Amino acid sequence: MANVKKNPTWQAMNAGMPPQQKRQRGVPGNSAFKKYTMLFFVLALLLFTSWEVFLYVNDNFLNSAAARNAKPAVVSSTTHLFENENNIVSRRSTQTPVxxxxxxxxxxxxxxxxxxxxxxxxxxxxxxxxxxxxxxxxxxxxxxxxxxxxxxxxxxxxxxxxxxxxxxxxxxxxxxxxxxxxxxxxxxxxxxxxxxxxxxxxxxxxxxxxxxxxxxxxxxxxxxxxxxxxxxxxxxxxxxxxxxxxxxxxxxxxxxxxxx
The missing domain is CATH 3.20.20.80 (Glycosidases)
Known part of the structure; x- marks a missing residue:
């Protein structure tokens, strides 16, 4: 057997055999690990993107609903001042002495x-x-x-x-x-x-x-x-x-x- 293993023809044939037909010791290959890692990152990216889209749509919906329910600013027909400005002026004019x-x-x-x-x-x-x-x-x-x-x-x-x-x-x-x-x-x-x-x-x-x-x-x-x-x-x-x-x-x- 020693002579057969040292034979160049045998060594060449053994070197050309597929990896799965070789009897090797040690850890298996990394291809499966890399495949699952890549799949995990793709799924995580999809989940993150979906969540961002959901938040954006929900925020726009709430803002538009609030705008529809809000009361318009009241403008005085005589002074052309907003209602809150009229209140401020009224408070100043009726200010009591200190x-x-x-x-x-x-x-x-x-x-x-x-x-x-x-x-x-x-x-x-x-x-x-x-x-x-x-x-x-x-x-x-x-x-x-x-x-x-x-x-x-x-x-x-x-x-x-x-x-x-x-x-x-x-x-x-x-x-x-x-x-x-x-x-x-x-x-x-x-x-x-x-x-x-x-x-x-x-x-x-x-x-x-x-x-x-x-x-x-x-x-x-x-x-x-x-x-x-x-x-x-x-x-x-x-x-x-x-x-x-x-x-x-x-x-x-x-x-x-x-x-x-």
Whole structure:
């Protein structure tokens, strides 16, 4: 047998035999596995495509049904506005004024003016709108005063200060509209640049006393006008940092003068 297997003719015949006639050991061929795998992918693709078509048709059907059942937009024959727009306009036109839930708070608006006639008719005409839109109950009105330098002892009004008459008219108008009025003086320093009320200071008692006399002489007419026209509160000074800390006794004298 060894000689037969080594014979070239026998080897050639054995090599030409079909695979199914050979006696081989090991796993069978891969052709059947590949066939079933390909069939599985084809079936999966068909199922996926069918499902997508079903969803598309169903979605279109539901949308068309909803469109048939929906009510058309209603248009006003006189205003040519959609019904929902009419509702919005109606709500705006009947808007009620804002009301605070805590009436004890001094809730209000600072509405300053920087001209001689600042608190005149134009300012007064805006008071009802402010009350309606914000619910403000207090109105802060400022009076601007100034001096030439931080150590100047002369306090004066300028082009940004309201006249006493304009201020008095504004206080009365705000009071008549139901506002509580709070009067606040503001101080400015003309030069050098960058100076403000907090930098006002003096090196001796005489200058301090002279400054307070000038300050009260300039501000007192506004305080009197405020009291005569229904103001509720008056501040006697703001931002006077150095004077508050270093001229306390002068401030106490000024308090007593303002109360009388």
């Amino acid at each position: 009301r605070y839930k805590r009436p004890d708070f001094e809730a209000g608006i600072v509405f300053p003016q920087w001209s001689a006639d600042g608190y005149g008719a134009s300012w007064q005409q805006q008071l009802p709108t402010i009350k309606t839109q914000s619910g403000a109950r207090w109105m802060e009105m400022t009076v601007f005063l100034s001096q030439a330098a931080p150590n100047s002892t002369e306090v004066r009004t300028n082009q940004s200060s309201p006249t006493v008459q304009s201020f008095a008219d504004g206080v009365k108008a705000a009071h008549d509209q139901g506002y509580h009025v709070f009067v606040v003086p503001l101080m400015g320093v003309d030069s050098p640049a960058g100076q403000w009320a907090g930098t006002i200071q003096f090196s001796n008692y005489q200058d301090e006393a002279q400054w307070f006399d000038s300050y009260w002489k300039t501000f007192q007419p506004y305080v009197a006008a405020a009291a005569q026209n229904g103001a509720d509160q008056v501040a006697i000074g703001t931002e006077l940092v150095w004077l508050q800390q270093s001229a306390t006794s002068r401030f106490m004298e000024y308090f007593d003068r303002a109360r009388t």
